[in-house]
Amino acid sequence: MSERGAAPYPLRPDGSMGGMKRFGSGEKLKPASIYRMLASIYADAKLEWKSLLAAVLCLCAISLLQFAIPQLTRITIDSIIPDRAFDRLFFVCAGILGSAALLGIFGYASTSLIASAGQKVLYKLRNDLYRHIQSLDVSFFDRNRTGDLMSRVTSDVNILQQMISSSMMQLITDLFTFTAIALYMLWIDWRLTLLLLATFPFMLLTTRLFGKRMRSSFRAVQASVADVSDHLQNALTGIRLIKSFTAEAYEAKRFEDRTTANMDANIQVVRLRAAYEPIIDFLNFAGLAIVLVFGAWLAMTDQMTVGTIVAFIAYLRLLQNPIRHFSRIINTIQQAAAGYERIMEIMNTTAEVVEREDAILLPQGKGSIVFREVDFAYGEGARLFESFDLELEGGKITALVGSSGSGKSTIAHLIARFYDPQGGGITIDGYDLRSVTLQSLREQIGIVSQDIVLFNGSIMDNIRYGRMDASDEQVLAAAEAANASRFIEAFPEGFHTQIGERGVKLSGGQKQRLSIARAILKDPRIIILDEATASLDTESEQHIQDALSQLLQGRTCLVIAHRLSTIQQADRIYVLEQGNIVEHGTHEELIHLAGRYRQLYDLQFPQSEQTRLTASPRKREVKAL
Numbered sequence: 001m002s003e004r005g006a007a008p009y010p011l012r013p014d015g016s017m018g019g020m021k022r023f024g025s026g027e028k029l030k031p032a033s034i035y036r037m038l039a040s041i042y043a044d045a046k047l048e049w050k051s052l053l054a055a056v057l058c059l060c061a062i063s064l065l066q067f068a069i070p071q072l073t074r075i076t077i078d079s080i081i082p083d084r085a086f087d088r089l090f091f092v093c094a095g096i097l098g099s100a101a102l103l104g105i106f107g108y109a110s111t112s113l114i115a116s117a118g119q120k121v122l123y124k125l126r127n128d129l130y131r132h133i134q135s136l137d138v139s140f141f142d143r144n145r146t147g148d149l150m151s152r153v154t155s156d157v158n159i160l161q162q163m164i165s166s167s168m169m170q171l172i173t174d175l176f177t178f179t180a181i182a183l184y185m186l187w188i189d190w191r192l193t194l195l196l197l198a199t200f201p202f203m204l205l206t207t208r209l210f211g212k213r214m215r216s217s218f219r220a221v222q223a224s225v226a227d228v229s230d231h232l233q234n235a236l237t238g239i240r241l242i243k244s245f246t247a248e249a250y251e252a253k254r255f256e257d258r259t260t261a262n263m264d265a266n267i268q269v270v271r272l273r274a275a276y277e278p279i280i281d282f283l284n285f286a287g288l289a290i291v292l293v294f295g296a297w298l299a300m301t302d303q304m305t306v307g308t309i310v311a312f313i314a315y316l317r318l319l320q321n322p323i324r325h326f327s328r329i330i331n332t333i334q335q336a337a338a339g340y341e342r343i344m345e346i347m348n349t350t351a352e353v354v355e356r357e358d359a360i361l362l363p364q365g366k367g368s369i370v371f372r373e374v375d376f377a378y379g380e381g382a383r384l385f386e387s388f389d390l391e392l393e394g395g396k397i398t399a400l401v402g403s404s405g406s407g408k409s410t411i412a413h414l415i416a417r418f419y420d421p422q423g424g425g426i427t428i429d430g431y432d433l434r435s436v437t438l439q440s441l442r443e444q445i446g447i448v449s450q451d452i453v454l455f456n457g458s459i460m461d462n463i464r465y466g467r468m469d470a471s472d473e474q475v476l477a478a479a480e481a482a483n484a485s486r487f488i489e490a491f492p493e494g495f496h497t498q499i500g501e502r503g504v505k506l507s508g509g510q511k512q513r514l515s516i517a518r519a520i521l522k523d524p525r526i527i528i529l530d531e532a533t534a535s536l537d538t539e540s541e542q543h544i545q546d547a548l549s550q551l552l553q554g555r556t557c558l559v560i561a562h563r564l565s566t567i568q569q570a571d572r573i574y575v576l577e578q579g580n581i582v583e584h585g586t587h588e589e590l591i592h593l594a595g596r597y598r599q600l601y602d603l604q605f606p607q608s609e610q611t612r613l614t615a616s617p618r619k620r621e622v623k624a625l
């Protein structure tokens with residue numbers, strides 16, 4: 001197997017990740033993209049239009065109540081106090097308390113309605129995103145970092161959630177309140193109102209200037225979060241490697257570099273916010289000064305009552321609230337828009353390996369696999385195969401040997417259609433892989449490799465992964481055939497023993513037998529063993545060999561092996577070097593050919609060299625290419 005894992009296939013020279021761009025480079029986020037985000041999110045929210053409508057009505061009521069309370073103050077100052085109307089004080093008191101209670105009720109209703117509609121939209125978005133990521137092909141995962149993808153599904157979606165649940169509601173309330181109050185103030189005294197509103201363009205300008213800078217800082221924050229989670233993911237899964245190389249200090253330093261970038265980006269955001277808020281506060285006070293000075297002059301010249309000035313001051317706060325909140329809301333919206341773009345990048349990435357519209361179900365046949373004039377390169381890399389031909393006879397065992405990087409695993413990947421060749425074609429029983437559905441193709445292929453993935457769950461669940469609808473009896477039979485029953489039953493909880501991160505630990509050989517049981521249960525027509533016994537000791541290898549011979553019976557098998565002891569029974573062995581077949585034949589034929597295979601064999605079994613010298617030099621009918 002090639003070394004995939006620690007550093008996935010790197011970025012292209014331009015820093016891009018193929019289908020998907022990387023973020024954090026300060027690209028421009030246009031208002032149009034914010035609008036598109038809102039439109040698309042709220043298009044999804046249409047499903048929830050009844051709750052949204054009810055929430056909007058609640059918000060209107062909140063705006064009216066917020067407008068009404070200062071009116072009570074004005075009435076008290078302007079008419080109740082001068083008239084000494086003690087009896088009306090009760091109504092003022094009841095009015096204020098009643099309005100406050102209603103504000104609470106409408107606030108509760110609108111918050112919970114919007115929050116639950118928002119949650120439902122995000123639930124859908126997160127699941128769509130996950131489903132879409134799963135539908136993308138292997139090359140997408142080669143190009144993109146796991147931690148980065150994880151942060152898109154988790155933290156980017158969370159930011160959107162924050163925006164939908166709290167910020168948007170605040171924005172809507174503010175807009176209603178602002179419009180109602182501005183109209184009222186204009187009606188009462190348009191000169192004072194216009195004077196007051198003169199500070200608003202400055203506020204908007206400041207918000208806009210800071211908004212631009214904040215946006216790129218947010219992107220940097222989000223990109224650094226992705227870097228941190230990517231590093232964590234790599235380091236935690238590779239903790240054994242780190243320890244064996246005592247690379248803890250080196251890794252800690254690399255982690256520190258990423259957290260430093262994250263800290264710097266966050267500090268930048270805080271600094272911007274810290275500079276922005278005092279400017280807005282200053283403009284707010286300028287508004288207050290205008291109301292007080294100009295209002296006092298109006299009152300002194302009997303053009304306005306004191307009550308109206310007090311109401312104006314109360315309204316001023318409400319009028320400024322939207323702008324005040326706007327900075328916070330705009331932050332969240334900016335963050336959400338950056339997150340949304342990152343999410344949409346994935347959603348807009350399409351798989352390269354796709355099913356044709358007229359794809360048919362691959363019929364059950366003998367399972368003969370033919371590569372005809374196949375050209376293949378990974379991504380933009382150098383060509384690995386050129387006009388490559390290969391035949392795997394149905395129902396027979398074919399082995400691939402050759403030096404590391406010669407392309408053995410790639411052949412397995414091409415058969416499973418993890419990648420498509422750029423030229424030529426691959427057929428199974430005469431059906432081009434591109435003409436059949438992916439499901440029907442992959443259902444007929446079982447892959448057992450050296451890297452065994454077991455999920456958190458019981459042993460039973462893990463074997464059943466091979467065929468979800470299998471009965472318990474079938475799972476037990478598969479485990480028996482894979483020589484796994486004995487060790488499974490030795491656990492106190494038998495097949496219900498939990499494995500994975502928080503369950504029991506299994507040895508390499510035990511894991512391997514579970515993966516073979518899984519493949520036996522799947523009962524595929526084609527089996528690919530990719531270095532399946534590479535890292536086992538002799539004892540467990542014997543168990544596994546027995547299990548494997550059960551698995552291989554009557555199927556088309558492709559065995560990729562470095563250890564030549566495991567493939568001597570193969571019907572045909574191909575020796576691959578740098579994407580070319582250099583020899584093929586049976587084990588005996590290749591030994592007598594005394595070529596590359598013989599060379600590899602002698603390296604692994606030095607005592608056979610002696611045998612060779614004494615063996616008759618009878619030439620077999622061997623094809624050496």
Ligand SMILES: Nc1ncnc2c1ncn2[C@@H]1O[C@H](COP(=O)(O)OP(=O)(O)OP(=O)(O)O)[C@@H](O)[C@H]1O
Nearest residue numbers: 001002009142378403404405406407408409410411
């Ligand atoms: N996903 C990938 N993206 C880019 N290049 C890849 C990818 N997988 C493999 N390669 C490259 O393709 C070549 C063939 O790799 P492959 O894994 O098929 O070799 P192999 O014969 O199976 O090697 P080994 O015996 O070491 O497993 C190597 O040069 C490898 O670096």
